[in-house]
Amino acid sequence: MKTFTHFNASTIDEAVSLLKRYRGKANLIAGGTDILGKMKDRILPGYPEALINLKTIPGLDNISEEGDVLRIGPLAILEDIAHNETVRTNYGALAEAARRTASPHLREMGTIGGNICQDIRCWYYRNSENRFPCLRKGGGRCYALKGDTRYHSIFGGSVEEGCIAVHPSDTAPALIALDARIKTSKRTLRAEDFFQVEVSRTTVLEDDEIVTEIQVPKPESGAKSAFLKFALRKSIDFPIVNCAAKITTKGGKVDDARICLNAVHVKPYRAFMAEEAIMGKAIDDETSAEAAGNAAVSNAKPLHDNAYMVQAAKIMVKRAILACM
16 A cells, blocks of 8 residues: 555544635545445555544434434444444444444445445456556446446446446435435535545545434334345445335335445436336236336336346345345
8 A cells, every 4th residue: 555644533623624725635534444445456546645534523323313313423433333232223224224234344444425425346446556547437438348247237227328227325315215314514405415426436525425313104004114135145345235224104005215226337327217107006916016126117217137137126125125024
């Protein structure tokens, strides 16, 4: 690794001030499970001049339910979220998403803030020493388009229809399904508006902006949520496809539905057509859930190596809906 300056921030304001000083040439660090690997392998054309440690800021790791809102600090580690009794009882999709992220050791280090802000995992983008200066690094082409696309987007690309790298987070679709809000040092955003696709960027966060809290409204009466993940190995692997759903029923019929897939598109993919397919219907057998799964992938555009992901996404949607019944 190259040399860099390390700061222990004591407040959010101090961390923001440091980000402004370095004008896009500093990175935040908390658990460090993503940024340290990127630095060690030198995957990006630029190297951070400074790392700003957020772990020294008190109060950013809280998990508490206040009134009808679950408040989670960005430094809350995934293992704590997975086993928190309040989260498990009232926000099941989020607890399960945290539990299924990575391996036990990584969950003891990784934070929820880092999980939603993590970088893409495309093997061309992640290749060491910046061997592939692709679109997401400001280069001129997407190497995956004519390469190995086994784990790439089935719903088209981005960056002028070029990059097809998928978003890898497990907790992101759960937060979207639960209609969470992301509070930053500048604003509050809906979780589904938080993600973006730009050069070396997966969120809408500006260079001097920090996530300060995640707010999840308590599900209404009659609502249940679920999270499912398909990966090659149950532990440690990033998702090939994952899905979170929150279904609210009244009188035995679906009154509201929020379904989100991830690892299938460049951003978490809200399956609106799947939601519409079950609205007002009784989910008393597999027929409606299967129709929703078919609707979720009706506009899929699989590539030469990843057509299998369409079937996986279809099944994930179906099973997530049934898990909410």
